[in-house]
Amino acid sequence: xxxxxxxxxxxxxxxxxxxxxxxxxxxxxxxxxxxxxxxxxxxxxxxxxxxxxxxxxxxxxxxxxxxxxxxxxxxxxxxxxxxxxxxxxxxxxxxxxxxxxxxxxxxxxxxxxxxxxxxxxxxxxxxxxxxxxxxxxxxxxxxxxxxxxxxxxxxxxxxxxxxxxxxxxxxxxxxxxxxxxx
Amino acid sequence: xxxxxxxxxxxxxxxxxxxxxxxxxxxxxxxxxxxxxxxxxxxxxxxxxxxxxxxxxxxxxxxxxxxxxxxxxxxxxxxxxxxxxxxxxxxxxxxxxxxxxxxxxxxxxxxxxxxxxxxxxxxxxxxxxxxxxxxxxxxxxxxxxxxxxxxxxxxxxxxxxxxxxxxxxxxxxxxxxxxxxxxxxxxxxxxxxxxxxxxxxxxxxxxxxxxxxxxxxxxxxxxxxxxxxxxxxxxxxxxxxxxxxxxxxxxxxxxxxxxxxxxxxxxxxxxxxxxxxxxxxxxxxxxxxxxxxxxxxxxxxxxxxxxxxxxxxxxxxxxxxxxxxxxxxxxxxxxxxxxxxxxxxxxxxxxxxxxxxxxxxxxxxxxxxxxxxxxxxxxxxxxxxxxxxx
Amino acid sequence: xxxxxxxxxxxxxxxxxxxxxxxxxxxxxxxxxxxxxxxxxxxxxxxxxxxxxxxxxxxxxxxxxxxxxxxxxxxxxxxxxxxxxxxxxxxxxxxxxxxxxxxxxxxxxxxxxxxxxxxxxxxxxxxxxxxxxxxxxxxxxxxxxxxxxxxxxxxxxxxxxxxxxxxxxxxxxxxxxxxxxxxxxxxxxxxxxxxxxxxxxxxxxxxxxxxxxxxxxxxxxxxxxxxxxxxxxxxxxxxxxxxxxxxxxxxxxxxxxxxxxxxxxxxxxxxxxxxxxxxxxxxxxxxxxxxxxxxxxxxxxxxxxxxxxxxxxxxxxxxxxxxxxxxxxxxxxxxxxxxxxxxxxxxxxxx
Numbered sequence: 001x002x003x004x005x006x007x008x009x010x011x012x013x014x015x016x017x018x019x020x021x022x023x024x025x026x027x028x029x030x031x032x033x034x035x036x037x038x039x040x041x042x043x044x045x046x047x048x049x050x051x052x053x054x055x056x057x058x059x060x061x062x063x064x065x066x067x068x069x070x071x072x073x074x075x076x077x078x079x080x081x082x083x084x085x086x087x088x089x090x091x092x093x094x095x096x097x098x099x100x101x102x103x104x105x106x107x108x109x110x111x112x113x114x115x116x117x118x119x120x121x122x123x124x125x126x127x128x129x130x131x132x133x134x135x136x137x138x139x140x141x142x143x144x145x146x147x148x149x150x151x152x153x154x155x156x157x158x159x160x161x162x163x164x165x166x167x168x169x170x171x172x173x174x175x176x177x178x179x180x181x182x
Numbered sequence: 183x184x185x186x187x188x189x190x191x192x193x194x195x196x197x198x199x200x201x202x203x204x205x206x207x208x209x210x211x212x213x214x215x216x217x218x219x220x221x222x223x224x225x226x227x228x229x230x231x232x233x234x235x236x237x238x239x240x241x242x243x244x245x246x247x248x249x250x251x252x253x254x255x256x257x258x259x260x261x262x263x264x265x266x267x268x269x270x271x272x273x274x275x276x277x278x279x280x281x282x283x284x285x286x287x288x289x290x291x292x293x294x295x296x297x298x299x300x301x302x303x304x305x306x307x308x309x310x311x312x313x314x315x316x317x318x319x320x321x322x323x324x325x326x327x328x329x330x331x332x333x334x335x336x337x338x339x340x341x342x343x344x345x346x347x348x349x350x351x352x353x354x355x356x357x358x359x360x361x362x363x364x365x366x367x368x369x370x371x372x373x374x375x376x377x378x379x380x381x382x383x384x385x386x387x388x389x390x391x392x393x394x395x396x397x398x399x400x401x402x403x404x405x406x407x408x409x410x411x412x413x414x415x416x417x418x419x420x421x422x423x424x425x426x427x428x429x430x431x432x433x434x435x436x437x438x439x440x441x442x443x444x445x446x447x448x449x450x451x452x453x454x455x456x457x458x459x460x461x462x463x464x465x466x467x468x469x470x471x472x473x474x475x476x477x478x479x480x481x482x483x484x485x486x487x488x489x490x491x492x493x494x495x496x497x498x499x500x501x502x503x504x505x506x507x508x509x510x511x512x513x514x515x516x517x518x519x520x521x522x523x524x525x526x527x528x529x530x531x532x533x534x535x536x537x538x539x540x541x542x543x544x545x546x547x548x549x550x551x552x553x554x555x556x557x558x559x560x561x562x563x564x565x566x567x568x569x570x571x572x
Numbered sequence: 573x574x575x576x577x578x579x580x581x582x583x584x585x586x587x588x589x590x591x592x593x594x595x596x597x598x599x600x601x602x603x604x605x606x607x608x609x610x611x612x613x614x615x616x617x618x619x620x621x622x623x624x625x626x627x628x629x630x631x632x633x634x635x636x637x638x639x640x641x642x643x644x645x646x647x648x649x650x651x652x653x654x655x656x657x658x659x660x661x662x663x664x665x666x667x668x669x670x671x672x673x674x675x676x677x678x679x680x681x682x683x684x685x686x687x688x689x690x691x692x693x694x695x696x697x698x699x700x701x702x703x704x705x706x707x708x709x710x711x712x713x714x715x716x717x718x719x720x721x722x723x724x725x726x727x728x729x730x731x732x733x734x735x736x737x738x739x740x741x742x743x744x745x746x747x748x749x750x751x752x753x754x755x756x757x758x759x760x761x762x763x764x765x766x767x768x769x770x771x772x773x774x775x776x777x778x779x780x781x782x783x784x785x786x787x788x789x790x791x792x793x794x795x796x797x798x799x800x801x802x803x804x805x806x807x808x809x810x811x812x813x814x815x816x817x818x819x820x821x822x823x824x825x826x827x828x829x830x831x832x833x834x835x836x837x838x839x840x841x842x843x844x845x846x847x848x849x850x851x852x853x854x855x856x857x858x859x860x861x862x863x864x865x866x867x868x869x870x871x872x873x874x875x876x877x878x879x880x881x882x883x884x885x886x887x888x889x890x891x892x893x894x895x896x897x898x899x900x901x902x903x904x905x906x907x908x909x910x911x912x913x914x915x916x917x918x919x920x921x922x923x
Contacts (some may be wrong), residue, residue, distance in 0.1 A: 012397030016888045019394040020331055024616040046338045046619040058349035060370065083264040124267030124358045131365065138352060173369035175299065175487030213712055220805065237718065237894060328794050328801060328891030334618030395889065400795050401890050553718065554893045557804045 005138060059170045061140035062123045064154075065087035065116055072133035074109040078127035078136060086120035088113060114156035119149050139165040197210025198238075198550035212240060214391040216526055217556065219248045227567055228541070232556065239556060244541050249571040254540045261423035262288055262498050263526065267358045269518075272498065272535060274355060274570040276512040278347065281360040284531075286505040287520040288362045288440060291500045295442050299542035300364035300490040305444040306377070306481045307347065307359065308509075309474040313384055314343045316467050316474075319564050320391045323464055326561035327404055332395055339387035342380040349373060364491035374418035374482045381475040388472050396465060405461035409547055409559035412458060419543040423558040424470060425563060427454045428462035434512035443509075460562035467564070473504050499526055513537050513569055537569035590683055597672045601875055602823050604636055608876070609883040610826070617887050641822075641874025644815035646675045649712050652812065656710035661813070661820035663703030668695040668824050671831045676751045678867030679859040685856035689750035690742055693835060694735050697790065700828065702726040703855050704799065710807035719808025721800035722894055726789055729901040730796075734786035736909035740779040740916040741772050741839045754843030755856050763847075768845035773840040777845075778912045780840045782905055788882060789897070791825065795896060829879055837874035844871050 017139030029036050048055055057063060072093030090113040095105040130134045139162045146152050154162075218229035248381040253272065257265045269284050270277035289295060295484020296304065344354045349355035350369050354532060359366050395401050411421070416429040426433055434452040436445040451467040455462035482497025500522040515537025522523035523529040540563050547559055581589070611633060615622030623630030648657050657706050674689040674696075676682040686692050701724055708720015745753045753772075760770030773780045789796035800808035810821050837843060844867030845859075892900065 012393070012399050012402070015393040016395070016398050017884060019390050020884065020888045021615040023331075023335070023390075024613060025618055027616040027619050041621055043618060044619075045615075045621045046341070047621055049621065058352075058370075060347070060350070060352040061348055061354075061369075061681055062352040075540070081261070081263065083260055083267050122267065122271075123353065123356065124264075125366075126263055126267060126358075129263075132769070159356055160453065170370035173371055173485075175485060176368035213714060324890060328797060329889055330614070330794070331618050332889050334620065337621050395890065396892060400892055403896055404890060404893055552893060552895065554798070554801070554804050554891075 014020075030130055034145040053161045057140040057142060060138070062125055062138050063140040063142040064138075064144060064162050064165075065128060065159065066137045066139045066166050067122075067156055068115070068135050068137070068161035068163055069156055069160050072111050072114065072115075073133055073135075074111050075132070077132065079128050080146060081126045083124060083126065083129045084120050084122055086117040088117070100136055101147045111156060112160060116154050118144070118152040118154060125127065137163070137166040139163075140167065141165040151182070184550050206359065206399065215553070222560055223325045226571065228560075228565070230544070230556065230560075232553075234553065237546050237553045238281045238552070242545055242556070244412075244544045246538070246541070247566050253566075253572045254531055255488075257528055258295055259379050259527065261526045262362060262500060262528065265531070265532060266360060267356070269533070270356045270358055271568060272517070272533065273315070273511065273513055273537070273566045275318055275566055276311040277355055277512045278311040278338045278351070278357045278359065279315075279509065280516065283310055283356070283507045283509045283511075284514055284518045285360045285362055286509070286521070287505040287518045287526075288500055290505045291503045291520065291522055292362065292494075292498075292502075294363050295541065296494050297399050297492055298444075298487050299368075299440055299490075300485045301489045302447075302481055302485045302504075303308075303350075303369060303490065304360065305325045306478050306485075307357065307445070309477045309481075310347055310377075311357075312512040313471055313478075314340050314347065315566075316471050317343070317384065317387065319387075319467055320395070320464075320471070321399075326557050327395075327399075327401060329395065329398075332391055333385060335390060335394070339383055342383055346373070346377055346380055349376070361494075362500075363494035364489070366488050374485065378479055378482050384475050385472060386494075388468060388475075392468065396461075396468060402461060404554075404558055405562065406457075406459055407462060408460045408555050409551065409562060410457070410459045411547065414569065415543070415546065419541060419546070420539040421514070422539065423510065423512075424466040425463055425514065425540050427452065429458035430454055430456045433537075434464065435452055435508060435515060439508075441507070441509065444481055445477070447484065448477050450477050450480075460558050463562040463564070470563045477534065482518065499524060500528070503551055508534060511536060513564065514540055515567060516569075533572055535569045535572060537565035537567075538572075541565050541570060548555050583854075584747040585634065593792070594669060594672060595679070596684060596710060597675070598668055598827045598831065601834070601872070602827035602871075602877070603753050605830055605879050605883070606634055607631060611885060613880075629675045638819060643751050646815045646817065651712040653710035653712070656816070657705045657812075660703045660707035661817045661824065662704060663739050664700045664824040665820050665827070667696055667699035667703065668827045668831055673826070673832070674750055675831065675834045675838055675871075676754055676843060677871050678868075679856055679861075680864050682751060685751055686749065688748045690738055690748040690753070690839070693750070694731070694738065697734075697828075697832075698727065698731055698881075700722075700824070705807050707813070708799075711809065711812040712773035713812050715805040715807075715809045716809050718801045719801075719805045719811070722790060722805075723809060724766060725797065725894070726792070726799060726897060729898050730786045730789035730856055730905075731868050733782050733901060733905035733909045734813070736782040736906060736913060737776075737779040737786060738775045738839060739907075740912050742919055743913065743916050744771065744772060744775060750838055750843075751856070754845050757842040759848050759853075759855075766849040766879035767847065769842055769845070769849070771840065771842040776840060776912070778881075778918070779916075782909045783836060784841070784881065785905060786886060787836065789901070790880065791829050791832060792908065793829070793882060793886040793892045795885065797886075798894050798897065801891060829882060830875060833875040833878035833882065834871060837871060839877070841874050843874075844868065846870070856874060888918045 015017055026041045027044040028041055030040055031038065074089050078091055079087045079089050091109050091111050093107055094110040096108045098105050125138065143161060183307060189522045213234045215232045215234050216229065219227040224369060229245040229456045231243050231245060231247060232239050253268060255266055255548060266281050266284065270280045272280045300481045317336050321333035326334030347357055351359035351374055410427050413429045413431055416426050416431060439451055450473045453466050455466055502522055502524040504521045506517060508515050516536050517534040519532035520528050521530040548556055551559065555562050611630060612624045623633035626632040626636045648654060671693055673683045674686050674693050704723040705720050707721065708716045741753065742748055745756045747753060757771050758769040762770050762774065792799045800810060810818060815823060
């Protein structure tokens with residue numbers, strides 16, 4: 001038989017008042033020592049005043065997808081694996097100069113269009129994972145809301161700009177076996 | 183273990199019957215009250231049609247489906263990795279827990295098992311999503327009963343858990359971290375220590391909520407003896423999770439079913455309560471958060487080293503067969519019956535979500551209660567609309 | 573006020589001053605309570621900051637809110653009883669204004685010196701029930717109706733313990749005049765020691781508790797906020813209100829909280845006065861004229877203290893169920909208040 005909460009010695013009504021009062025005091029006077037007499041709710045509160053102070057999202061946070069255009073071969077793997085089909089790719093075959101002098105010109109896939117519709121995207125990360133050429137990366141950047149829904153369609157230039165915000169992959173926890181990819 | 187305070191239950195029913203007789207004599211006219219689909223108490227779009235006599239419910243029925251998203255159909259036209267991304271939208275507060283049974287079912291079909299490190303981390307994340315889910319319940323419970331402070335405390339301290347989930351998986355709400363054969367990635371450095379520190383905060387939160395809400399005489403008078411579900415009825419209606427354990431049934435899939443997870447490697451306790459009333463259900467959940475913090479604490483100490491991903495082909499094709507796996511999710515038993523025809527996607531998936539079965543008891547339970555008790559009972563049954571409608 | 577300005581202010585000027593004073597006495601406490609407690613204290617109790625953008629530390633937030641509400645369309649439901657629907661908030665606010673009339677703020681700073689001030693206050697405070705019932709009925713909304721009926725039942729149930737709690741004070745003071753009650757408290761002595769006068773909270777502590785609980789219920793604050801229980805009845809009788817009519821309800825709610833705090837501090841905490849033994853004042857006429865300025869400040873301080881208790885409980889407690897509330901009133905509060913009266917009268921005769 002588990003021990004059920006017995007009737008507490010202090011009435012619960014007073015305990016409840018105590019909890020709220022403690023929280024208020026902790027929020028108002030978070031400092032220790034002599035400074036503890038000065039109210040500093042901005043430090044004590046668990047919230048931040050968003051546009052003025054920002055919390056840095058974790059490195060792995062899935063904020064926005066960045067595109068390294070050079071790596072993309074328009075293989076369409078990401079388009080096919082997207083659960084809600086929010087990636088649009090168009091490409092054409094192009095001839096690149098040969099690697100060695102005198103060789104045959106190589107045929108490469110050139111990217112014409114790479115759009116991600118963030119109004120549809122559900123941030124599952126499958127496209128980043130399936131990309132075999134390391135062309136897609138997650139960036140923790142999150143401030144790209146738009147007044148018009150059509151503006152949430154990011155083209156390849158805009159996606160390329162996000163590359164600057166892509167962080168290094170974090171170190172892995174003790175006991176991890178392989179190096180992290182992204 | 184006595185199952186239920188029978189005398190109290192009988193006197194409650196007798197009082198309801200006496201009231202009903204008086205009402206028949208006085209020939210009062212009933213009123214139909216539509217609670218929902220848009221109503222602050224239903225946290226979502228559950229509609230409850232209640233026939234009232236004064237403030238007493240004569241007849242009530244939940245009407246689900248306002249947020250039906252057709253997941254079972256969607257899974258038929260998606261590949262297995264895509265389905266993982268979809269199903270964690272079912273119970274959106276404990277997302278990671280939704281992925282696990284599906285992945286386990288697929289792994290069972292493919293005949294592979296995740297490496298022990300992946301199993302451990304899976305269990306940690308599973309319990310973290312349980313904490314994220316149930317701690318919000320503890321706060322929401324206060325709002326449903328008229329106390330405004332607990333919900334902010336819940337949001338404040340749930341944030342620690344969400345930050346952990348985000349740091350590990352990249353998604354706060356929808357991790358999509360589980361893969362067939364293991365996990366997408368290993369944990370970032372220092373994560374286990376952060377987790378243990380946060381678990382301490384969560385336990386403080388539980389104590390605070392206990393002082394603020396559970397010890398409160400008003401709360402107890404609102405919840406004790408209200409909405410009593412006897413053991414037999416709970417079993418008949420197919421309740422699961424905390425709702426079932428609050429009725430005195432010692433049933434927890436984490437312990438009772440042998441799954442390739444790490445619950446059997448740690449020391450924890452399944453709480454039951456003999457009363458079966460609203461207070462019992464809420465109290466069981468409070469204890470579950472505490473147990474979950476204990477589980478996470480112990481697992482963090484014993485994470486084995488190694489890979490987090492078994493050898494799986496790049497393009498996953500699940501061999502023909504059928505598999506049923508269910509786990510003890512924050513809301514109750516959540517299971518997937520996966521039928522595969524050897525394709526990249528499942529042929530058919532039946533999703534058994536806990537909330538749908540849990541609210542199916544409401545017509546029985548709401549008969550004869552008062553309007554404020556509807557809210558208490560719904561809050562204590564604890565459903566998530568996404569989990570009901572799928 | 574009349575004595576201060578009687579010499580050089582014409583009659584209409586005095587009336588204007590009184591009207592202004594009334595508005596200030598109602599709106600200033602309401603605004604202060606909303607900002608200090610509802611916006612700030614509640615936020616601190618919940619580990620957050622509350623409004624911070626409008627003005628320094630969000631102090632102008634209330635004006636922003638008022639501006640927002642005033643811009644909104646004055647909607648009323650199609651099938652509402654339009655006249656009742658529109659006048660209900662005014663009735664509620666009216667009762668607040670009528671309440672503040674009898675509260676003494678200083679030796680002369682009193683709007684009207686009723687002989688039966690206590691009786692008047694308790695009678696007038698029930699007018700707001702009418703307004704709430706009107707709002708609930710006229711909204712043509714089931715939630716509003718339930719809320720209105722709950723409010724009516726609740727306010728009637730709690731009117732009685734409130735009256736009974738005050739009866740103890742009236743017995744001890746031997747008068748129903750609010751000004752005289754203040755005088756008696758400050759001029760009085762406890763067992764011959766007059767260091768702090770005799771605030772009735774010491775002798776009437778049970779009465780004070782009952783009064784505060786009844787006030788909490790009268791104000792429909794948690795744990796007695798069933799009439800507007802937002803998780804059950806959406807917003808109760810206020811469900812259909814928008815724009816400035818909602819604003820009036822909102823102001824009335826907190827203005828009434830302020831006025832009831834004023835009443836509690838008048839009747840239990842010694843009102844505007846300081847212990848007269850400090851200054852060797854003998855009677856009301858000897859009180860220094862400065863008290864007409866200091867008195868209101870003391871009153872506001874005490875009001876904030878009492879309002880703090882009201883709000884603290886509001887932010888901490890879940891709400892009762894309607895039938896539990898009635899049981900609590902009839903089976904607990906009223907017997908306790910009656911017992912308090914009995915003990916008070918016995919002691920009054922004995923001493």
